[in-house]
Amino acid sequence: MxxxxxxxxxxxxxxxxxxxxxxxxxxxxxxxxxxxxxxxxxxxxxxxxxxxxxxxxxxxxxxxxxxxxxxxxxxxxxxxxxxxxxxxxxxxxxxxxxxxxxxxxxxxxxxxxxxxxxxxxxxxxIPDFSWFDEPGWTYGGGLYHIRCNYKLMVDNLMDLTHETYVHASSIGQTEIEEAPPESFKDGDTVVTQRTMENISAAPFWKQALTFNDLDPEALVDRWQISRFTPPSHIMINVGVALAGEGGIDAPADKKASSIVVDFITPETENSIWYFWGMARNFKADDAELTNTIRESQGKIFAEDLEMLEAQQRNIDDNPDRDLLKLNIDGGGVLARRMLDRMIKAEQSGA
Known part of the structure; x- marks a missing residue:
C-alpha cells in the first residue's frame, strides 16, 4: 500500500x-x-x-x-x-x-x-443518522467484500442510471435514463436527485406497493435522492407514490418508500467492505417482510459487486486509459472533488 x-x-x-x-x-x-x-x-x-x-x-x-x-x-x-x-x-x-x-x-x-x-x-x-433509532423504523442489511476501489462504489451509488442495465429485472427501467439527474453540493454533502412521473413501477417497486397494500399496477411517480457524506457514506431516499399524490411528499398510505443505506469502508486501494441495507418506516414490526426485502436487495447489490469487480480489473489492466465523464456523473465528480480536498488537507498537515 x-x-x-x-x-x-x-x-x-x-x-x-x-x-x-x-x-x-x-x-x-x-x-x-x-x-x-x-x-x-x-x-x-x-x-x-x-x-x-x-x-x-x-x-x-x-x-x-x-x-x-x-x-x-x-x-x-x-x-x-x-x-x-x-x-x-x-x-x-x-x-x-x-x-x-x-x-x-x-x-x-x-x-x-x-x-x-x-x-x-x-x-x-459521526454523521447524524438518528432515524435508525426512531420508533416506527426498522432496518435489514448485510455485508459484501468487494474487490474495487472505494471511489468506484461512490460513483456507482451517486449515478443510478446504471439501474436500467445492471438491475433490469428488479429496479431498472428505461424511464431512469430518460430523466436527467440534478447534482449539487448541500453544505458538507453532495446530492444527486432524479424524479420520474406517471410511469409504471419497476418490478421491485411493484412488490413494495403490494407490501404497502397498494395497487402494483397503478401508475406512479418515482424518486431517487442520493446523499453522499464524506468519507464514504451514502443514503439514498427512494420510493414511488401513486401518480398525482405528491411524489415524495405524498401521504404514507399513498406511497412505498425507504432509505437505502450504504457504508463503504476502504480495505485496501482495490478492495472495500460494503455495508448495505434498507431502512423503512412502514410495517416496521413485520420481521418476515424485513427478511424478504433483505434477500431481494442482497441479490440487487450482488449484481453491483460483479460489475464493479470487473470494472476494477479493466482499469488495472489499462492504467493509461482515462475514464470519460458525462452529465450523469455529476454527483460522483462532486463527491470525488470533496474527497480530494479532504485528503490533500490531511496530507499537507492542514
Whole structure:
C-alpha cells in the first residue's frame, strides 16, 4: 500500500456489526490497517492493531478470556484494552512495547472506528443518522467484500442510471435514463436527485406497493435522492407514490418508500467492505417482510459487486486509459472533488 492512501484517515469508518463480535475477536483490515475487534469484560468494543508484540502473530487468532481480556493464540500474551501488554504465562512482559489502540464508537447498530490521530477522534463527527433509532423504523442489511476501489462504489451509488442495465429485472427501467439527474453540493454533502412521473413501477417497486397494500399496477411517480457524506457514506431516499399524490411528499398510505443505506469502508486501494441495507418506516414490526426485502436487495447489490469487480480489473489492466465523464456523473465528480480536498488537507498537515 502507498504511504499516501487515497482515502481520508482522520475520520470514522464503519468497521463491523455487533453480531460479528459474538463468537470472539474479529480481524479486519480497515483503511490499510490490520485491526482486531473484541468486547472486553465491560461489554465495550475494543480495537487494537492485530499484531502480538511477542512474535507478530495476529491477535485475532486468539480468544477473549473470562475476564474480557484478549489473549494471543500463539503463546498466550494477554493484552490490555489500551494496547499494552498485561501478562504472559511464566514471563514478565509488562514493560514490552504495546500496540496501537483505536477509538471506537457503537452507534446506529454499527461499530465505528477512527483510523487516524486518536486525539482528533470526536464522536460528534459521526454523521447524524438518528432515524435508525426512531420508533416506527426498522432496518435489514448485510455485508459484501468487494474487490474495487472505494471511489468506484461512490460513483456507482451517486449515478443510478446504471439501474436500467445492471438491475433490469428488479429496479431498472428505461424511464431512469430518460430523466436527467440534478447534482449539487448541500453544505458538507453532495446530492444527486432524479424524479420520474406517471410511469409504471419497476418490478421491485411493484412488490413494495403490494407490501404497502397498494395497487402494483397503478401508475406512479418515482424518486431517487442520493446523499453522499464524506468519507464514504451514502443514503439514498427512494420510493414511488401513486401518480398525482405528491411524489415524495405524498401521504404514507399513498406511497412505498425507504432509505437505502450504504457504508463503504476502504480495505485496501482495490478492495472495500460494503455495508448495505434498507431502512423503512412502514410495517416496521413485520420481521418476515424485513427478511424478504433483505434477500431481494442482497441479490440487487450482488449484481453491483460483479460489475464493479470487473470494472476494477479493466482499469488495472489499462492504467493509461482515462475514464470519460458525462452529465450523469455529476454527483460522483462532486463527491470525488470533496474527497480530494479532504485528503490533500490531511496530507499537507492542514
Amino acid at each position: 502507498s504511504s499516501q492512501p487515497s482515502w481520508p484517515v482522520n475520520t470514522w469508518y464503519v468497521a463491523c456489526t455487533p453480531d460479528e463480535l459474538t463468537s470472539g475477536p474479529l480481524g479486519r483490515q480497515i483503511g490499510g490497517k490490520q485491526l482486531v475487534f473484541y468486547r472486553n469484560g465491560d461489554g465495550k468494543v475494543v480495537a487494537l492493531a492485530d499484531f502480538c508484540p511477542h512474535r507478530g502473530a495476529p491477535l485475532s487468532l486468539g480468544f477473549v478470556n473470562v475476564d474480557g481480556d484478549l489473549v494471543c493464540g500463539y503463546h498466550g500474551m494477554v493484552m490490555n484494552c489500551d494496547g499494552s501488554c498485561k501478562s504472559m504465562p511464566g514471563q514478565r512482559v509488562q514493560a514490552f512495547p504495546g500496540v496501537t489502540a483505536y477509538p471506537i464508537e457503537e452507534r446506529y447498530g454499527f461499530i465505528w472506528v477512527w483510523t487516524g490521530n486518536a486525539e482528533a477522534a470526536d464522536p460528534a463527527l
